Amino acid sequence: MPKKFAELIRLDYSNEKYLNDISASEYYGFPLQPIIDAEQVLLSMDKKSAAYFSMEYGLAPSVYHTFKTANPINKNNVLSEHEVFSNMKDMDYYHVLPVKKILDLPIYSGGLGVLAGDTLKSTADLQLSLAAIGILWNKGYFHQKFWFKAGGQVPEALAWDPNSYPGLVPLKPKVNITLSGQKLYLRLWKYYVYSNNLKHALPLILLDANLPENPEFFRDLTDQLYKSTNNWIKIAQRMILGIGGIKALEALGYSINQYHLNEGHAALAITEKAKKEPIEELKKIFAFTCHTPVEAGHDRFDLQELEAALEKENTEIVKKFGRDERHPHIANFTMLALNTCEKVNGVAQKHGEVMRLQFPKYQEQIKSITNGVHTFTWISQPIRELLHKYKPQIGDFENDPTLLKNVQNLKSNIKFREDLWSAHLQNKKGLSEFLKFWFFHEKVFTLAWARRLALYKRPGMLLQDVNRLLDIAQKVGPLQIIIAGKAHPADTPASLHMDEILEKITTLSGERKFIRICFLENYDTYFAKILTSSVDVWLNNPLPPFEASGTSGMKAIVNGVVQFSTLDGWVVEAADKNIGKIFGYVPKPNEIGGENNLRLEEDAQELYKGLEELALQYYLTLVGKQTITESQWIDMMVNCISESGYFNTHRMVAEYNTNIWGL
Numbered sequence: 001m002p003k004k005f006a007e008l009i010r011l012d013y014s015n016e017k018y019l020n021d022i023s024a025s026e027y028y029g030f031p032l033q034p035i036i037d038a039e040q041v042l043l044s045m046d047k048k049s050a051a052y053f054s055m056e057y058g059l060a061p062s063v064y065h066t067f068k069t070a071n072p073i074n075k076n077n078v079l080s081e082h083e084v085f086s087n088m089k090d091m092d093y094y095h096v097l098p099v100k101k102i103l104d105l106p107i108y109s110g111g112l113g114v115l116a117g118d119t120l121k122s123t124a125d126l127q128l129s130l131a132a133i134g135i136l137w138n139k140g141y142f143h144q145k146f147w148f149k150a151g152g153q154v155p156e157a158l159a160w161d162p163n164s165y166p167g168l169v170p171l172k173p174k175v176n177i178t179l180s181g182q183k184l185y186l187r188l189w190k191y192y193v194y195s196n197n198l199k200h201a202l203p204l205i206l207l208d209a210n211l212p213e214n215p216e217f218f219r220d221l222t223d224q225l226y227k228s229t230n231n232w233i234k235i236a237q238r239m240i241l242g243i244g245g246i247k248a249l250e251a252l253g254y255s256i257n258q259y260h261l262n263e264g265h266a267a268l269a270i271t272e273k274a275k276k277e278p279i280e281e282l283k284k285i286f287a288f289t290c291h292t293p294v295e296a297g298h299d300r301f302d303l304q305e306l307e308a309a310l311e312k313e314n315t316e317i318v319k320k321f322g323r324d325e326r327h328p329h330i331a332n333f334t335m336l337a338l339n340t341c342e343k344v345n346g347v348a349q350k351h352g353e354v355m356r357l358q359f360p361k362y363q364e365q366i367k368s369i370t371n372g373v374h375t376f377t378w379i380s381q382p383i384r385e386l387l388h389k390y391k392p393q394i395g396d397f398e399n400d401p402t403l404l405k406n407v408q409n410l411k412s413n414i415k416f417r418e419d420l421w422s423a424h425l426q427n428k429k430g431l432s433e434f435l436k437f438w439f440f441h442e443k444v445f446t447l448a449w450a451r452r453l454a455l456y457k458r459p460g461m462l463l464q465d466v467n468r469l470l471d472i473a474q475k476v477g478p479l480q481i482i483i484a485g486k487a488h489p490a491d492t493p494a495s496l497h498m499d500e501i502l503e504k505i506t507t508l509s510g511e512r513k514f515i516r517i518c519f520l521e522n523y524d525t526y527f528a529k530i531l532t533s534s535v536d537v538w539l540n541n542p543l544p545p546f547e548a549s550g551t552s553g554m555k556a557i558v559n560g561v562v563q564f565s566t567l568d569g570w571v572v573e574a575a576d577k578n579i580g581k582i583f584g585y586v587p588k589p590n591e592i593g594g595e596n597n598l599r600l601e602e603d604a605q606e607l608y609k610g611l612e613e614l615a616l617q618y619y620l621t622l623v624g625k626q627t628i629t630e631s632q633w634i635d636m637m638v639n640c641i642s643e644s645g646y647f648n649t650h651r652m653v654a655e656y657n658t659n660i661w662g663l
């Protein structure tokens with residue numbers, strides 16, 4: 001059986017070790033049958049299937065559906081110690097965060113990848129047939145090390161081992177593309193994404209240039225995600241995803257009815273399909289989701305450089321459909337996708353509006369489908385158990401997370417309010433245990449800011465005026481603050497920002513009685529789950545309207561974590577739902593925005609004002625005299641969970657299917 005199964009999934013079992021984890025009924029400890037079913041539907045001409053292309057995927061197997069393996073796991077695939085930079089510096093030299101978990105498949109950098117991963121999980125939950133295309137990043141994104149002496153980040157290459165990563169298997173078929181006139185061979189890998197109930201699965205195909213038959217300078221094209229050393233590498237990576245992706249689907253014999261480009265990176269896919277089919281027909285089956293509201297975020301390349309890398313036929317299509325209107329010598333992948341995909345969407349209502357302002361000619365075409373998160377990945381155990389207990393009132397949310405809106409009906413249930421608070425305290429206790437060397441305590445007001453350190457997200461705003469922060473803590477009660485995030489190594493302003501944050505933390509060194517502040521090294525999906533579920537307040541302060549959607553706050557609301565946010569991205573759609581506090585700059589209706597004025601000063605003032613109010617409310621009603629049953633804080637927590645009935649990928653994927661895929 002395993003060999004017959006291996007033939008079906010096209011596994012390369014020349015290395016027998018891959019068969020150790022596959023039995024007649026199990027695949028790495030998970031049921032085998034869903035894979036057989038999924039493959040058969042993808043191969044069938046009479047059933048409808050979609051293909052989804054994304055540069056990155058964050059699947060978080062350390063916290064959800066962890067595969068089991070009989071083979072030894074390479075120590076490089078284990079997440080071990082992490083450093084912490086705090087204002088209790090002596091602690092930092094003696095203690096590290098002990099983590100003993102499988103390293104999350106390191107093929108993502110942040111929110112875009114996690115969204116793609118969550119999308120696959122909900123697609124499997126909804127039993128839709130889809131094959132995902134991505135790249136096997138041999139050195140991941142990067143490993144963030146702190147440089148204690150200089151107070152900054154040192155990006156290190158990540159050494160992980162794809163050959164022994166549980167659930168990841170090499171395939172027999174290989175594909176090749178022509179890059180700058182030479183053949184580039186690509187190995188294909190497969191990883192399966194299971195539904196929550198383990199009854200369905202779908203394959204993620206990963207392309208890999210690290211093959212001995214390739215010349216040395218081709219082999220590292222798939223080493224690092226968003227490596228930006230030069231444009232040729234960037235173009236080659238986009239060719240691998242788009243052109244290699246189409247060839248991979250063909251090599252596997254999948255019958256695809258709909259192609260979905262998650263961001264413009266994969267736009268070259270259509271140039272490959274256009275070799276055999278007329279563009280007018282292809283337009284109907286290609287869809288494009290844009291994630292960037294920042295002008296500079298769109299992929300742009302010099303046409304000459306593209307011409308040198310691509311085959312002639314592909315270049316012709318780019319020239320015809322992908323020219324930047326204002327710069328005819330430049331190809332713009334967003335334009336290419338807008339001109340060749342009939343269905344186009346932004347990732348929140350507000351983002352759709354901003355896109356329509358940026359691309360007025362495409363106003364009719366651009367729709368909005370608001371992002372979500374995969375509920376079962378991000379819900380913590382205590383909250384899940386709590387909601388399970390109230391299932392008669394909520395409904396079968398484990399099959400349909402949109403039913404979480406019914407948590408609203410429990411708002412006046414005193415027992416539920418108490419149970420919710422104790423589930424939250426249980427999460428906070430876990431966090432305090434995790435940070436025990438830094439003396440974190442579950443009774444103390446705790447806030448987190450964690451995401452990619454991009455300038456428009458304004459990572460340092462909370463520390464803009466440390467004296468004001470200290471003043472609040474002395475007046476209202478102690479504050480515990482956790483910060484985490486990586487700055488892209490080539491993003492010098494963001495790296496400098498990071499240095500500044502660490503310096504500011506140092507200035508609070510004598511103040512640990514009032515403020516405990518930790519910056520966690522190497523933020524990833526594992527930390528994301530801990531933080532989004534266990535703090536009291538989730539801080540999100542991008543400069544509006546720059547945040548296309550933002551998703552970390554959605555992970556937090558599933559867990560009843562109160563939002564403290566500027567009015568941007570998904571938050572605009574929940575602004576009247578009392579899920580926390582909204583502050584800061586509000587852009588004019590037709591404003592696209594400019595990054596040259598980050599409005600740090602003004603918005604920081606509002607941040608401190610709001611923080612003081614939140615901390616006061618926390619201390620007065622939750623640890624003060626009043627009982628938690630009366631606290632409006634609990635109302636906000638209930639509203640958060642109830643809103644998570646909307647901001648999930650179950651609802652989002654259903655919308656994609658109704659409006660775009662039609663599966």
Ligand SMILES: *Cc1c(COP(=O)(O)O)cnc(C)c1O
Nearest residue numbers: 110111451524525528550551552
């Ligand atoms: C969810 C997530 C993000 C996205 O954060 P935003 O608030 O949307 O910017 C980034 N990084 C990791 C590791 C995540 O899990």
